[in-house]
Amino acid sequence: MARLVLNQITRAFGDVTAVDRISLDIADGDFLVLLGPSGCGKTTLLRMIAGLLDPTGGSIELDGTDITGMPARKRDLAMVFQSYALYPHLSVAKNLAFPLKVRGASKQEITSRVLAAAESVDIAHLLERKPKELSGGQRQRVAVARALVREPRAFLMDEPLSNLDAKLRTATRQELAALHRTLGATFVYVTHDQVEAMTMATKIALLNAGRLEQYGTPEELYDTPSSIFAAGFLGSPAMNLLDATLTTADGSIAIFAPGVEALLWKGASPDRDIVVGIRPEHLSVHDGADAAAVPTAGAALRGTVDLVENLGREQLVHCRIGDERVTVSCDRAETWRAGDLVVLAAPAARVHLFDRASGRRLEWQPDAEPEAPTHRPRAELSASVPG
C-alpha cells in the first residue's frame, strides 16, 4: 500500500521557488509521471517525496502518516536515479544485496530475493559482473532490480531512461510499464519526455515554473488541455495555436484572426483576445479552388501549402494561413504540393479556445453544426465563457 498525498508542498532556494504550493493525491498503484520542461521543479519535488530534501512549506503523507520530517531511510521508498548510482567496485549481485545487508536480512533471504529481482528484469546471467562490464541498458536494469529487492512501498524514478539510445528507451519503457502492472505498486516517475508520460502514466502532473499546470490521465491532458502551456507541451507535432479575437453576442461566439478568412464563427465586434488551438491530426486539407469540396460546418482556415514532409507512415502538410503557420498530419495518399491553395477544416468539437491573457482554457459547447453557406456563421454556440 502506498497512497501519497502532497499538501501545498513548497521548496525555495533563496529567491528561487523551485516548487510552489503543489498539492497532489497519488492513489495506491498509480504510475504518476511528473512531466515538464527543464528547470520546472520535477527533481526537487521527487527529492522531497524521497526525503532527500526538506520542503520549506507544506506536508507529505504516506498512507495517512505525516512523513514530512522523516529521514529518507525510514520512508520505505526506493529511488532509481538517472545516473543509476551503482557501486563500481561491487558485482551486480553485491550491488543488489547491499540494501538487504544494511537491513540485516539473512544470507538465505538475500540470495533468494536478489535472484528473484534479477530474474524479473532479465539480468540473472549478469550477477557476477561489475557495473563497468555492463551496457547502459543493463546498468539501468541493475538499478531497477536494486530498488525491487527492497520491496518498497513505492518506487521513485528520476529520468531513468535518459542515458539510453532511442531503441533501447522504447523497449525499456514497455518493460517498466509491464513491471508496474505486475507489481501493482505506486510509481512516481520524473521525465521531460512527453512520449514516456503518455505511454506509461496512469496520471500525469504537468509542471510549469514550479507550479502544477494540470493533473489528470494522459487522455485528459491530451484531449482537454487546461492551458496554452499544456496544449503546446503535449503532442508531436505540436498543436497549432493561432491568435484570434473572440466576440460574444446574442449567445453566439465569433472568432476573428488577421489574414484569416472565415475562421470559425463570424459575429459582432471584437471583445476578447484568445488563442485557437487545433491539433494537426484534427485538420483535413481541401482544394481551396473548389467550394463544393470544403466542409460547411466547423472551423475553416484558408491559405497556401508551404512545404510537404513525408514521414513514411504519414505526411505533414505545412501551410501559411495569413501570418500564421499551420501543420496538418494526413495520409500520404493525398497529393498536396507547395503553392496549392487550400482550405483546412476541423470539426467544431476539435477546436480548443484559450484566453490569451491568462493562458487558461475557455470551456464552450458547440451545438449541432447546421449546414450553412461559408459566408454565414458556421455554428451557433451555447457557450459559457467564464470571466
Ligand SMILES: Nc1ncnc2c1ncn2[C@@H]1O[C@H](COP(=O)(O)OP(=O)(O)OP(=O)(O)O)[C@@H](O)[C@H]1O
Ligand atoms: N540546490 C539548489 N540550489 C539552488 N537552486 C536550485 C537547487 N536545486 C534546484 N534549483 C533550481 O530549482 C529549479 C528547479 O530545479 P529542478 O532540478 O527541480 O528542475 P527539473 O524540472 O528537475 O529540471 P531538469 O529536467 O533539467 O532536471 C531550477 O530553477 C533550479 O535551478
